[in-house]
Amino acid sequence: MKKNLLAFLLLAAVFVFATSAVADSYLADRHVQRGLKCAQCHTEKVPSKAPKMDMCLKCHGGSYEELAKATASKNPNPHYTHIGDKECAVCHKGHKAFEFICNDCHQFRGQKTP
């Protein structure tokens, strides 16, 4: 227990250090603001990995197909692309700013995140 607490503080310190002043606007913080606990997304003992797609889909859309329908008016549709159904956390990072990975190769404008 003591060890876990120590590890949590250690990791928390890393996040605070790495994320600077705008930390309260990140996706994970918004989840906390809405009353979620870390463990509701992070299944491992000490949060260290990005939650997998299935975890996100439980509350968001239910399936990738449904997500794609919800964002069908966007061009390109970020949830239905030629690169396939990427893990959510690739773009929607919990403790960092959103990263629109389509623009690793392209330069689309106007794709803003949740």
Next chain:
Amino acid sequence: MDPEITRRGMMKALVVAAATGTVGSAATAAEAAQRVPATQVYDAIILGAGTAGLVAAVEAYDQGIKPVVLEKMDLPSGNTIYALGSLNACCTRMQKQAGIADSKDELFADMMKISAGQADPTLTRTYVEHIGDDVDWLQDTIGVTFLKLQKLPYPRLGRIHRVDGGSITGGGKLIRLLLAACKKRNIPILYNTKAVELITDKKMAVTGVRALTEDGLVEFMARGGVIIATGGFSANREMLCSYMGGATSRLALRGSPYLTGENISLTKPVFAKLVHLDQFHAGPIVSATHANPADALNSGYGIIVDVRGKRIIDEANTYVAKARALPSLTPENMAYQLVDSSWTAVRKMVDKFTHLNTRFYQDDTVEGLAKKAGLPVEAVVASVKGYNDAVKSGRLKDLNPPCTYKNPFAMDKSPFYAFPFEGGITATFGGPKINANAQVVTWEDRPIKGLYAAGNAAGGLFFSDYIGGSQLGAATVFGRIASRHIAKVCKKNKKV
């Protein structure tokens, strides 16, 4: 070993150590040991979840054997997802329904011609014998919908069967459909699993692969065979430089950044006959945005100038030849396709570039255009004037370099446009030579027992150029052939 993975593994270990407050705790080691699967055994081990690999997986399953697909990335990441999704085929149900008269012999002759007679005739014959049925199979078994046949490609006989991609690339759609077909059959596709070495027996027959997984090295043993479907090496600059020279290695990349030559690095140690290693397909690309201006280069209108404003190549060449030559002609590997509004489809190119936020330039005068593009105005004006004068006097061939447009148009209708582009590499043609059973052969032309290759991983079928749609066509044909042969081997082994 991949330094990236080693570093990640180390980070993981450090985080675990921090979490437990100890280093090398017994509980952690036991957990890790539990995660690493024991040696796994399948009938067919397929490397790469591209068209060739996934087609092979479905065919293997339908032949009654047990396949597994190992994919080094987190999703299918080969060239297919970047492709328009065309298959070059004759004698399909669709061709017959459209009343298109075609024959296997004609397709064979055309494929040999475009390869300057250097393609392996046996493989070419195998392609034309199977492709018709295989395109029908994609419709019936995989559920692919093709667009209406167009009078494309060379020599324009209505052979292009293009996957209807909807809002995404036809290739992206093809992969989605193949994945669905695998899912329906419960075929395991193991992602983040990279084959690093073939396993052989005392007779140098291939019996499996050693693969790096997230939990370390795992041995995947094959009862029937291993199919290399990892694509070519267009993203491996070291191989491009070694096999093709510096100019080629400076081409921009048009397709997947993960095609790094496992077809060669895995098969070289078993003495596979590596052929056509200097051969590749090229095309224009804007690497910053991945806009493809090939239609402008193939329009038959306008001229191509370099950053110094001078013409550099005979514009009558195909876009393939023009893109291939660019890094040799200009140190920047950069040029501008200049067109005027005589090209009626220019709006389409403008729309495409605009959608992809790709820079292009437009002006009512050539001077203004050059200025906007940041090109030397005098040189550009002189190049356009020189071209226009030669069109009028019928002396295009006397230009330096000559221009051999058969039906040239003067550049005199404003507005004028400049589309910048780079030469890019699409795919490599070289790899381990296969036979008609998709078996990899040795330098002595003997099949290596247990080793197969399909799609762009295999060598022998393409040389110089290929008829559009033949890459996905070959992936389908030889992917299916490899699995059918493995199924035969498995059945024979069971009887013994």
